Amino acid sequence: MPATSAPQHLFATMLSRVSAVAAPLVGANVDLSRVVVEPPRDASHGDMATNAAMVLAKDAGKKPRDLAEAIAAALRADPVIAKVDVAGPGFINLTLKTHVWGEALRAVLEQGADYGRSTMGAKEKVNVEYVSANPTGPMHVGHGRGAVFGDALANLLAFAGYDVTREYYVNDAGAQVDVLARSAFLRYREALGENIGTMPEGLYPGDYLVPVGAALMASHGAALGKKPESEWLPIVRAKAIAMMMDTIRDDLAALHVRHDVFFSERSLIEGKSDQVTATIKSLQASGEVYEGRLPPPKGGNLEDWEDREQTLFRSTALGDDVDRPLKKSDGSYTYFASDIAYHKSKFERGFRNMIDVWGADHGGYIKRMQAAVKAVSGGKAELDVKLVQLVRLLRAGEPVKMSKRSGEFVTLREVVDEVGKDAVRFDMLYRKNDAVLDFDLVKVIEKTRENPVFYVQYGHARGQSIFRNARVEIPGLPLDGPARAAAFKTAALNRLGDEGELSLLRKLALYPRLVEAAAGAHEPHRVAFYLYELASEFHAQWTKGNDLPHLRFIIQNDPETTMARLALVQGIVTILASGLALLGVEAPDEMR
RNA sequence: GCGCCGGUAGCUCAGCUGGAUAGAGCACCAGACUUCGAAUCUGGGGGUCAGGGGUUCGAAUCCCUUCCGGCGCGCCA
Numbered sequence: 001m002p003a004t005s006a007p008q009h010l011f012a013t014m015l016s017r018v019s020a021v022a023a024p025l026v027g028a029n030v031d032l033s034r035v036v037v038e039p040p041r042d043a044s045h046g047d048m049a050t051n052a053a054m055v056l057a058k059d060a061g062k063k064p065r066d067l068a069e070a071i072a073a074a075l076r077a078d079p080v081i082a083k084v085d086v087a088g089p090g091f092i093n094l095t096l097k098t099h100v101w102g103e104a105l106r107a108v109l110e111q112g113a114d115y116g117r118s119t120m121g122a123k124e125k126v127n128v129e130y131v132s133a134n135p136t137g138p139m140h141v142g143h144g145r146g147a148v149f150g151d152a153l154a155n156l157l158a159f160a161g162y163d164v165t166r167e168y169y170v171n172d173a174g175a176q177v178d179v180l181a182r183s184a185f186l187r188y189r190e191a192l193g194e195n196i197g198t199m200p201e202g203l204y205p206g207d208y209l210v211p212v213g214a215a216l217m218a219s220h221g222a223a224l225g226k227k228p229e230s231e232w233l234p235i236v237r238a239k240a241i242a243m244m245m246d247t248i249r250d251d252l253a254a255l256h257v258r259h260d261v262f263f264s265e266r267s268l269i270e271g272k273s274d275q276v277t278a279t280i281k282s283l284q285a286s287g288e289v290y291e292g293r294l295p296p297p298k299g300g301n302l303e304d305w306e307d308r309e310q311t312l313f314r315s316t317a318l319g320d321d322v323d324r325p326l327k328k329s330d331g332s333y334t335y336f337a338s339d340i341a342y343h344k345s346k347f348e349r350g351f352r353n354m355i356d357v358w359g360a361d362h363g364g365y366i367k368r369m370q371a372a373v374k375a376v377s378g379g380k381a382e383l384d385v386k387l388v389q390l391v392r393l394l395r396a397g398e399p400v401k402m403s404k405r406s407g408e409f410v411t412l413r414e415v416v417d418e419v420g421k422d423a424v425r426f427d428m429l430y431r432k433n434d435a436v437l438d439f440d441l442v443k444v445i446e447k448t449r450e451n452p453v454f455y456v457q458y459g460h461a462r463g464q465s466i467f468r469n470a471r472v473e474i475p476g477l478p479l480d481g482p483a484r485a486a487a488f489k490t491a492a493l494n495r496l497g498d499e500g501e502l503s504l505l506r507k508l509a510l511y512p513r514l515v516e517a518a519a520g521a522h523e524p525h526r527v528a529f530y531l532y533e534l535a536s537e538f539h540a541q542w543t544k545g546n547d548l549p550h551l552r553f554i555i556q557n558d559p560e561t562t563m564a565r566l567a568l569v570q571g572i573v574t575i576l577a578s579g580l581a582l583l584g585v586e587a588p589d590e591m592r
Numbered sequence: 593g594c595g596c597c598g599g600u601a602g603c604u605c606a607g608c609u610g611g612a613u614a615g616a617g618c619a620c621c622a623g624a625c626u627u628c629g630a631a632u633c634u635g636g637g638g639g640u641c642a643g644g645g646g647u648u649c650g651a652a653u654c655c656c657u658u659c660c661g662g663c664g665c666g667c668c669a
Contacts (some may be wrong), residue, residue: 045612054649088612134669185648322665332667334668360597363663364598364664387596430605432605435597466628466629468628521609532617542629545628546624546627547629591631
């Protein structure tokens with residue numbers, strides 16, 4: 001690797017240099033994969049640290065400190081490294097020459113919105129399935145969390161170089177949509193003037209089906225009511241599902257959540273062939289489906305337990321706890337059966353990487369689904385299931401009452417309309433997916449540091465504000481982002497020397513590494529935390545200028561320093577916008 | 593009873609896939625506005641990483657175990 005190569009990804013570049021230096025010292029057969037180059041926890045240790053000596057010592061047959069000294073000696077010849085220290089048990093601490101950080105900023109300026117984009121995914125196809133809410137009613141806040149998480153994860157994977165398909169599995173088959181149809185049919189009779197009283201137990205009571213009833217009356221008049229259920233049910237069901245999905249799509253659009261594919265469960269059965277039956281037959285042929293008996297469930301109620309021979313999937317052979325039934329006692333398929341066929345379809349459409357985003361209450365379902373994916377793909381596909389935990393809706397610290405029975409509950413749409421999609425998205429992503437989330441309708445719109453959405457967006461707006469003001473000192477400064485970035489090409493970046501400025505440069509250089517780590521772990525929340533930290537350092541540097549005017553970004557009668565610092569601000573603003581885009585949150589130019 | 597996910601500062605949470613003296617915000621205390629946006633910033637106190645064992649150069653992180661909380665446990669999706 002040429003010593004002068006632009007630091008596209010400073011940490012990756014340095015890792016390959018360390019590996020190149022270490023390889024001849026430890027012998028050819030030693031595995032270098034555990035070697036990492038990372039920012040040290042304590043900045044006083046230098047710019048980067050590597051564990052190479054400690055990880056390789058055993059295989060190389062050397063003491064960690066001795067190996068570290070040998071590697072360090074070789075690294076001292078590297079033209080971009082200013083200082084190499086060996087510390088503690090064998091850490092090698094690297095301090096880079098300061099011009100390297102300027103070059104990192106130059107990479108940000110040149111690549112703009114593409115800075116941080118990675119090729120790690122190698123255009124591999126990934127299917128991310130999220131939301132998949134039943135089309136039986138409006139989405140609640142919990143669905144929203146899965147939606148936002150899946151959408152941001154898909155953005156992140158695409159940015160990391162994967163070929164991403166965003167998918168929604170529409171549960172338009174099975175008993176629940178028949179219940180939906182019967183509920184809608186009552187609304188239809190109501191629309192015709194009949195008094196239906198209260199909704200019978202077991203049907204959906206919410207008034208969101210009233211428009212479905214009205215639409216049915218408009219298109220069919222009174223004709224449907226004269227038909228037997230076997231005739232009106234498919235008609236009413238199709239209409240109700242279509243209208244529910246329209247609502248869901250609208251609500252997702254309001255959250256800026258999008259999908260490429262809406263995959264119909266019914267299409268598995270009613271398409272050109274019955275894919276559920278076909279899937280089970282092929283699994284029977286391979287011995288993974290058999291007829292047998294199951295031990296009674298532990299801890300559950302045993303009253304309606306009936307020991308019988310049934311069609312079972314041998315998921316225990318692939319890591320599950322018990323084998324799983326594929327047919328109900330009435331002979332129809334279980335949900336799991338069609339879900340196997342669905343994931344088989346994903347595999348047949350070319351996906352070897354599948355990610356499903358589910359609510360935490362489906363956690364018990366993971367092992368069997370992973371077993372199923374192994375079975376239908378011959379072990380070639382992998383399924384990662386991300387569970388999103390509960391959302392507790394609060395208003396100023398007080399729980400918001402949600403009653404299911406009355407059909408009155410706070411919908412996702414109501415929340416989005418009240419606080420805005422940016423607040424919903426950022427707040428839900430500013431937490432690990434598997435941690436319970438308290439969502440406070442009052443706190444998320446507060447304009448204080450306590451509120452991370454605002455804090456990060458304000459950082460972006462403040463940066464833009466600097467550019468507006470800078471036009472006094474730098475009259476020709478373009479307002480348009482890319483044009484402005486180009487104007488900084490010739491900036492004297494060696495003017496950046498304050499510790500705060502250098503720290504910001506290091507932070508910017510970290511972004512590509514962060515993107516890859518977050519994408520690899522399927523953890524978009526890391527982006528949100530990074531942005532918060534970047535904004536925090538930026539705000540701090542800003543305020544330094546209050547006490548120390550020579551550290552302000554705009555210096556009167558010193559266009560050279562001003563341009564260098566504006567270039568830094570450009571880098572910050574670029575990455576704030578980039579990260580916010582990954583999260584699906586706006587980066588406003590002002591927030592007055 | 594079994595499985596999954598959690599337990600980190602008074603509170604809400606991070607902790608970069610095993611690294612160096614465990615970090616933020618809130619709250620509390622003390623400070624900075626004739627400012628390029630104070631909707632911001634600076635400093636301070638605060639910890640048995642639930643408890644105990646193990647793996648190794650090194651553990652909040654991996655394994656075992658106990659305790660506590662949430663979720664799930666044919667024929668609902």
